[in-house]
Amino acid sequence: MASVVDKKVCVGCGACAATCPVEAITIKNGVAVVDPNKCISCGACVATCPVGAIKLK
Ligand code: SF4
Numbered sequence: 588m589a590s591v592v593d594k595k596v597c598v599g600c601g602a603c604a605a606t607c608p609v610e611a612i613t614i615k616n617g618v619a620v621v622d623p624n625k626c627i628s629c630g631a632c633v634a635t636c637p638v639g640a641i642k643l644k
Pocket residue numbers: 589590606607608609610611612621625626627628629630631632633
């Protein structure tokens with residue numbers, strides 16, 4: 588399991604990347620990208636995103 592970004596909703600603010608404790612998120616072309624091999628499904632990014640673009644699946 589890993590967090591998943593809705594690319595149509597993400598505004599590329601970087602808040603999730605700054606919050607992730609394992610640096611699993613990078614911003615590429617203005618959109619957050621999660622590395623599922625790094626993500627530990629902690630949910631911190633989900634709680635931080637101001638537009639609700641990232642969810643745990
Ligand atoms: S769920 Fe946690 S570990 Fe996974 S990308 Fe979000 S903040 Fe990082």
